[in-house]
Amino acid sequence: MIRFKLEASDHGAPVQNPIESLLESFPGGAAIVGPDARVVQVYSYLAKRIGPCVGRTCYKALAGIYSACPFCAVEELLTGSAGL
Numbered sequence: 081m082i083r084f085k086l087e088a089s090d091h092g093a094p095v096q097n098p099i100e101s102l103l104e105s106f107p108g109g110a111a112i113v114g115p116d117a118r119v120v121q122v123y124s125y126l127a128k129r130i131g132p133c134v135g136r137t138c139y140k141a142l143a144g145i146y147s148a149c150p151f152c153a154v155e156e157l158l159t160g161s162a163g164l
């Protein structure tokens with residue numbers, strides 16, 4: 081998990097998380113998916129394209145299917161076997 085300590089800018093305005101900025105601006109859309117395959121957060125472009133999907137399984141919300149995608153790497157990422 082990546083965490084940033086955000087502090088107020090010199091002008092008193094909150095500083096935007098750089099990861100949030102990146103995900104928000106990603107032209108293909110982005111979503112954060114939890115270890116249970118449920119969408120935790122969806123960013124602007126994708127939200128406009130597919131509508132509300134927080135809490136739904138990623139495979140149903142994003143791919144329209146009823147079971148995990150055959151290429152899904154969530155388990156490998158969680159167990160550390162993804163080779164990253």
